[in-house]
Amino acid sequence: MSKKEIKPSTMLNPVPVVMVSSGDMEKSNIFTAAWTGTICSEPPMVYVSIRKSRYSHEIISEKGTYVINMVGKDTVKACDFCGVKSGRDVDKFAHLGLTKEAGPKTGVPMIKECPVNLECKVTQVLELGSHDMFLAEVVGVYVDGKLMDDKNAIDLVKAHLVAYSHGEYFELGDYKGFFGYSIAGEDALKRRLRK
Amino acid sequence: MSKKEIKPSTMLNPVPVVMVSSGDMEKSNIFTAAWTGTICSEPPMVYVSIRKSRYSHEIISEKGTYVINMVGKDTVKACDFCGVKSGRDVDKFAHLGLTKEAGPKTGVPMIKECPVNLECKVTQVLELGSHDMFLAEVVGVYVDGKLMDDKNAIDLVKAHLVAYSHGEYFELGDYKGFFGYSIAGEDALKRRLRK
Numbered sequence: 001m002s003k004k005e006i007k008p009s010t011m012l013n014p015v016p017v018v019m020v021s022s023g024d025m026e027k028s029n030i031f032t033a034a035w036t037g038t039i040c041s042e043p044p045m046v047y048v049s050i051r052k053s054r055y056s057h058e059i060i061s062e063k064g065t066y067v068i069n070m071v072g073k074d075t076v077k078a079c080d081f082c083g084v085k086s087g088r089d090v091d092k093f094a095h096l097g098l099t100k101e102a103g104p105k106t107g108v109p110m111i112k113e114c115p116v117n118l119e120c121k122v123t124q125v126l127e128l129g130s131h132d133m134f135l136a137e138v139v140g141v142y143v144d145g146k147l148m149d150d151k152n153a154i155d156l157v158k159a160h161l162v163a164y165s166h167g168e169y170f171e172l173g174d175y176k177g178f179f180g181y182s183i184a185g186e187d188a189l190k191r192r193l194r195k
Numbered sequence: 196m197s198k199k200e201i202k203p204s205t206m207l208n209p210v211p212v213v214m215v216s217s218g219d220m221e222k223s224n225i226f227t228a229a230w231t232g233t234i235c236s237e238p239p240m241v242y243v244s245i246r247k248s249r250y251s252h253e254i255i256s257e258k259g260t261y262v263i264n265m266v267g268k269d270t271v272k273a274c275d276f277c278g279v280k281s282g283r284d285v286d287k288f289a290h291l292g293l294t295k296e297a298g299p300k301t302g303v304p305m306i307k308e309c310p311v312n313l314e315c316k317v318t319q320v321l322e323l324g325s326h327d328m329f330l331a332e333v334v335g336v337y338v339d340g341k342l343m344d345d346k347n348a349i350d351l352v353k354a355h356l357v358a359y360s361h362g363e364y365f366e367l368g369d370y371k372g373f374f375g376y377s378i379a380g381e382d383a384l385k386r387r388l389r390k
Contacts (some may be wrong), residue, residue, distance in 0.1 A: 001337070002307055002339075003337035003339055004337065004338050004339075004340050004347070005335065006336050006338055006347075006349075007336070008238075008239050008332075008335060009239050010233045010239045010241075010333070011239075011265075011311055011313060011336050012213070012232065012233050012263060012333075013311075013356055014211060014367055015211055015233060016207060016209060016210055016232070035232065035235070035236075037210055037242075038207050038244070039244050039323060039326065040230070040244060040324045040325055040326045044203050044205045044206075045323055046205075049234050049235060070206075070208065073369075077372070077377045080372060080375065083374065083375075085378070101196060101197065117198065118206060128234060128235035128238075128240055129236075129238050129240070130235055130236045130237040131234065131235045133235070135321075135323075137203075138203045138205070138206070140200065141202070141203055142198035142199065142200055143201055143206075144197075145198065145199050152199070154201075154361065156360055156361045161208055161360060163358045166349065168389075170368060170369065170370055171369040172209055172358060172365040172366075173367055173368015173369060174268075175363065176271045176272075176357060176366060177272070178362055179275065179363070179364075180279050181272075181275055182272045182275040
């Protein structure tokens with residue numbers, strides 16, 4: 001064994017970090033989730049895992065809906081704040097000066113300042129231990145027009161997205177290649193590799 | 196609405212990208228997963244979602260175990276290869292010159308060249324559509340000693356981890372802060388913020 005064994009823990013890194021909004025245009029909350037990801041392509045499905053004690057757990061359990069708001073360099077500090085303060089004590093939209101836009105499919109307030117919003121409808125809740133996992137279908141996706149070219153192709157690099165790794169936030173950095181680049185021919189590499 | 200609506204899809208980004216190994220020291224496979232993440236802290240639990248047609252689906256269904264091998268800049272090209280070639284056609288460990296080390300808790304071959312390995316035991320499988328989700332408990336974690344200081348504190352920045360975003364691989368880049376930095380006092384910021 002070339003490695004050192006440590007206690008079993010949540011060492012999978014990097015992971016996403018997003019702001020999850022819930023509720024309606026009157027009563028809402030935002031919390032920060034790193035225990036989130038895509039779980040199915042067709043239908044498109046995601047999850048967020050939430051501690052039972054969280055205010056958002058209460059709201060999402062009642063409503064059965066949430067919005068995943070993707071986080072870039074301009075919203076990472078707000079995102080951090082939403083992870084350490086409870087919505088029982090502070091109205092995070094108001095405190096952070098974030099703008100609500102009602103999700104057309106769910107009525108959940110989406111965060112305008114985030115580059116992409118995903119409206120989600122809960123399909124199943126699994127009690128796993130410290131966290132309950134809220135599986136959901138993605139029913140609406142909304143993208144900042146500044147990330148799209150005139151053919152509506154999306155370039156997420158322009159969103160300066162942030163990942164979470166071992167308790168710290170990092171912007172995405174050096175480009176390594178596209179899916180399939182390891183076996184791509186010269187033409188595809190020339191056409192598709194970013195400079 | 197300030198944004199453009201697009202078709203519901205798997206737009207949550209960035210996500211992890213890892214090599215998932217399975218089987219035993221004789222018969223094994225590696226596949227690439229971006230549909231993976233942490234789903235519970237206590238017990239530590241993760242998932243990978245796998246298409247039924249994949250060779251790894253067959254192996255993991257039979258064995259009930261897998262290993263998540265985290266990917267850094269030195270293994271990202273191998274990782275990409277494992278995502279586009281089937282283990283039915285090629286022995287990926289041999290082809291890529293990767294070294295097997297038997298997981299002490301599961302017997303699953305871990306990839307020595309990856310900075311961190313997580314041994315996982317499947318607890319539940321959910322059929323969601325295109326993908327089946329293999330929920331698992333993390334039963335062993337193994338870290339490259341080069342990432343640890345003399346007090347065994349782990350610095351994952353030294354692993355140059357890679358994330359996946361909208362079909363492309365990116366190394367983690369600019370540091371933004373630690374969990375809680377948005378409300379930390381001057382002392383904590385001075386002590387804990389990376390330069």
